Amino acid sequence: MTGSVVVGLxxxxxxxxxxxxxxxxxxxxxxxxxxxxxxxTHRPGGPLAHAAAAERDYGxxxxxxxxxxLRQRYGDLEMARExxxxxxxxxxxxxxxxxxxxxxxxxxxxxxxxxPLGSVVLHVLGHAPCPVVAVRAGDPVVTVGRRPAAAPDRSxxxxxxxxxxxxxxxxxxxxxxxxxxxxxxxxAVHVLRxxxxxxxxxxxxxxxxxxxxxxxxxxxxxxxxxxxxxPWREKFxxxxxxxxxxxxPAAAALQSAAAHGLLTVIGRRRHPSRPxxxxxxxxxxxxxxxxxxxxxVPHG
Numbered sequence: 447m448t449g450s451v452v453v454g455l456x457x458x459x460x461x462x463x464x465x466x467x468x469x470x471x472x473x474x475x476x477x478x479x480x481x482x483x484x485x486x487t488h489r490p491g492g493p494l495a496h497a498a499a500a501e502r503d504y505g506x507x508x509x510x511x512x513x514x515x516l517r518q519r520y521g522d523l524e525m526a527r528e529x530x531x532x533x534x535x536x537x538x539x540x541x542x543x544x545x546x547x548x549x550x551x552x553x554x555x556x557x558x559x560x561x562p563l564g565s566v567v568l569h570v571l572g573h574a575p576c577p578v579v580a581v582r583a584g585d586p587v588v589t590v591g592r593r594p595a596a597a598p599d600r601s602x603x604x605x606x607x608x609x610x611x612x613x614x615x616x617x618x619x620x621x622x623x624x625x626x627x628x629x630x631x632x633x634a635v636h637v638l639r640x641x642x643x644x645x646x647x648x649x650x651x652x653x654x655x656x657x658x659x660x661x662x663x664x665x666x667x668x669x670x671x672x673x674x675x676x677p678w679r680e681k682f683x684x685x686x687x688x689x690x691x692x693x694x695p696a697a698a699a700l701q702s703a704a705a706h707g708l709l710t711v712i713g714r715r716r717h718p719s720r721p722x723x724x725x726x727x728x729x730x731x732x733x734x735x736x737x738x739x740x741x742x743v744p745h746g
Contacts, residue, residue, distance in 0.1 A: 447623075449546030449576070452480040454538055454566070457508040459583035460551030467581045467588045467739055468549040469516045469523060474627050477546055478524040479516075481509050484534035505529050519592060535569040542574040552580035552733060552740065571733075571742050572714070572725040577620050579709075579741045580733055587708050587738050600738065602633040602688070604707040606700050610636055610674035613746035614713060618675070620743050621711040622682045628708060631686040635703050636671045637696040667691050697731035707738040715746040 453468035455461045465481065472479040485498075485505035509527040516525065530537045538548055550567050571578050581588060587600055605621035607614060625632045668691050679687055692699045704710045712732055714725055725742070733740050 447475055450478045450480050451547055452541045452545045453549040455481055455483045455508050455512055463583050463588050464549045464551045464581040465512050466590045469520050473520050473523050480526050481512055482528045483509050484530050484537050486531055486533055535566045538570050542576050545576050547577040548574055549579045552582040577741050577743045579739050581739045600706055600708045602631045602706045603709050604633045604703045605711040607636045610671045616745040617713045617743045618678050622678050622685055625685045626682050630708055633688045633703055635690045635699050637699055638693045696728045697735055700732050701735045704736045704738050709739050710736045711741045713745050714742050716744050
C-alpha cells in the first residue's frame, strides 16, 4: 500500500468530519496524511471580496487547528499541511496521481437534485484517477476527537456492482482491502440491468432471503457474481463475503445495504473518448442517500 491520504479542508463541519475520517484511515493503513486548504476558495458565509492576507490567515488557522486536534488522537501519524493559492479542485487533482485516496466533505445531502455540476466535490469525484471518499457532517461511523463513533456496530464494507467481472478489479481491490484493514465483512450488491418495473428486495446468495423478498434472482446473475468474487475470496481469505442480487433501483439497494455499512464503494467508469466527468445519476443519488462515507473508484 503506497501513496498518501489527502483531505480537503475548508473549515466547514463536513470537511472537519472528512479530516477525522481521513486520519483514521491513514493511521489504519500506515500512510501519511496531507491536510490541504485552498485559500482562493472562500470559506462558507465569508464575504466574497475578502482580502488575500485575511484569506491566507484563515486557511492557515484551519490547517493548524485541524492538525492540533488530530494529533491529540493520532500522535504518531505522519501529517503535512499544505496551504495553496490554486483552486481547490485543481490542487486536489494535482495530488491525485500520487495519492492512495482523496477525502472530501460530502455536501450532497444538503443539495437539491439539480445541484450544479461545477462544485469542487463533484468535479474531483468525476476526474480523479484514484479513489475519492465523500464524508458527511455528523456521519455516525466517524470518530471525532476522543468520542467513540455513534454507530460502533457497523461491520461491513458495501460494494455495488453493475456488471460483475472484467473491469471492476480496482473496485473490488479497494473494497476488499478496506474490509481487511478494518476487520470487516464485505457485502457485494449486484444490481441487475435492466431493472424490473417494480422494486424488489435483495436476494441473498447465502442464507435466507429477507422477509418480503420476491422470487429467486436469475441463476446466471447469481453465478456471475459468485464467479467474479471467487478470486478476491482467495486473495482475502479472512474477509467474510455476503452476496446480494437485486432488481431494485441501484441507489435504493445500496442505501438499504449500507444500514450496516462502514463504507460504501461504487465505481466510476473511465471512457477514453470522454476523459473524466463520468459521474452518473446513480452515483449522485448514492452520495445523497447512503448513511455512511462513500468511495468512488475509477475503473474500466
